[in-house]
Amino acid sequence: MDRKPVHVAMFSGGAASAYVAYQMVQAHGKENCILFFTNTLWEDEDNYRFMEEVADYIGIEITERIDGRTPEEVFYDYKFLGNSRLAKCSEELKVYQTVTFLEELRDNDNLEPILYFGIGPHESHRADNLREFYSHRPIEPIETRFPMIETFREDIDAKGIIQNEWGIKLPRMYELGFSHANCGGRCVRGGFGHYAQLYKVWPNRYKEQEEMEENFRKHFEKNVSILKKDGKPYTLKEYRERMDREGIEKFLNEPDDTVPCVCSFS
Numbered sequence: 001m002d003r004k005p006v007h008v009a010m011f012s013g014g015a016a017s018a019y020v021a022y023q024m025v026q027a028h029g030k031e032n033c034i035l036f037f038t039n040t041l042w043e044d045e046d047n048y049r050f051m052e053e054v055a056d057y058i059g060i061e062i063t064e065r066i067d068g069r070t071p072e073e074v075f076y077d078y079k080f081l082g083n084s085r086l087a088k089c090s091e092e093l094k095v096y097q098t099v100t101f102l103e104e105l106r107d108n109d110n111l112e113p114i115l116y117f118g119i120g121p122h123e124s125h126r127a128d129n130l131r132e133f134y135s136h137r138p139i140e141p142i143e144t145r146f147p148m149i150e151t152f153r154e155d156i157d158a159k160g161i162i163q164n165e166w167g168i169k170l171p172r173m174y175e176l177g178f179s180h181a182n183c184g185g186r187c188v189r190g191g192f193g194h195y196a197q198l199y200k201v202w203p204n205r206y207k208e209q210e211e212m213e214e215n216f217r218k219h220f221e222k223n224v225s226i227l228k229k230d231g232k233p234y235t236l237k238e239y240r241e242r243m244d245r246e247g248i249e250k251f252l253n254e255p256d257d258t259v260p261c262v263c264s265f266s
Contacts, residue, residue, distance in 0.1 A: 003112035006105060008034045010098070010117050011054075011062065013047035013171050013181055017118030018054045019158035020147050024116050030060050034113075036101065038094040039066045044184035046172040053168045065097040071183060072212050081216050081224045082188035089188065099138055106140075113142055118158070120148045176201050188226045195227065195236065196251035199243060210236040 007028045009021035025033045035055055055062050071089035075081050078088050105111040115134060119127045127146045135141040148156060162168050173181040177197055182189065185198045186209045199206040213226055213236050225233035243251055 003106060003110050005032070006034060006109075006111040006113055007032055008036050008102070008105075008113045008115050010115060011035050011037050011051065013043070013051055014118050015158040015162055015170060015174070016120060016148055016156075018050075018162060019156060020116050020118040021054070022058050023147060023151075025058050025060060030058075033060060035060050035062050036098070037062050037064045038097045039064055040089065040093045040183055041066065041068075041070045042183035042186055044171065044173055044181055047181055047184075050168065050171045054162075054166075057166050057168060063101075065101055067093045067097055069093065071186070071188065072216075075216060076219070079220055081213065081222075081226065083224075083226050083228070084189050084191060087188050089183075095133075095137075102138055102142060115142060115144045117144065117146050118148060119146050121155075124149060191254065192227060192239070192251060193254035195239060196243060196248055196254060199240060200248050200252065206236070206240065210240060213237075 007024050009017065009024050011017050011021055021033075021035055035058065037051065051062060069077070069092070071082060071087075071093065074089045074092050080086070080088060082089050102113045102115075105113050117127065117130060119130070127144075127149055131144050134144050145151075148158075159170055159174070163170060171181055173185065178185060178201075179194070180187070180190075185194075185202060185205055187194070190198070195206065195209075198209070209226070216222075217224060217235070223233050225235045227234045227236065227239060
């Protein structure tokens with residue numbers, strides 16, 4: 001039996017994904033669309049405010065999936081501390097939840113999901129990775145669409161449209177200078193510049209992450225860390241002490257070559 005298509009916007013609090021979700025609903029109707037969010041339980045509280053306001057504006061409710069564990073609990077379950085190269089938290093709390101949900105749409109509702117991502121032209125390598133992933137990971141391939149790359153001809157100012165036309169304030173992490181809002185700034189895929197920004201803006205949140213790392217190292221008696229320097233572990237404690245000694249400003253513009261996971265702003 002042929003499945004009826006359903007259009008699913010992957011939504012995580014980014015301006016581009018909000019704009020793409022709005023355009024998707026305009027094109028296909030609310031009754032044929034889903035606004036989908038996977039919650040890591042570490043999100044910044046202002047992301048929730050933004051997402052609810054966007055959902056109200058678009059006119060459909062958020063469909064949320066929660067594994068129930070935090071990223072820290074995933075690290076303990078796997079005895080592996082997430083870092084910029086491998087983040088089981090993203091895989092377990094977001095990717096697995098998403099694939100399971102999509103298979104349920106097929107099996108339980110006889111719907112064929114089409115996924116929409118708010119990834120822009122400057123991130124086309126991420127689009128290629130997602131296309132590849134969704135063509136192999138689910139039981140059957142799933143179509144992926146990237147309207148910011150494929151559909152809209154000019155460069156869309158999604159942030160300006162949301163603030164000025166929709167009247168919705170962007171998530172505070174934008175104005176606080178973060179390049180993405182993964183896990184409220186505690187993203188293990190953030191690099192040196194990201195963690196310097198976190199220490200500057202929310203020193204207590206940085207210290208929570210530092211404590212999490214120290215506790216993991218002690219618990220498993222492993223010399224591991226989120227950051228790496230010269231190919232070796234470099235703890236958040238060491239990094240904080242260095243920033244305190246040398247002044248935080250010189251570290252804020254450290255280029256991060258890390259790739260934010262599926263929940264990133266785009």
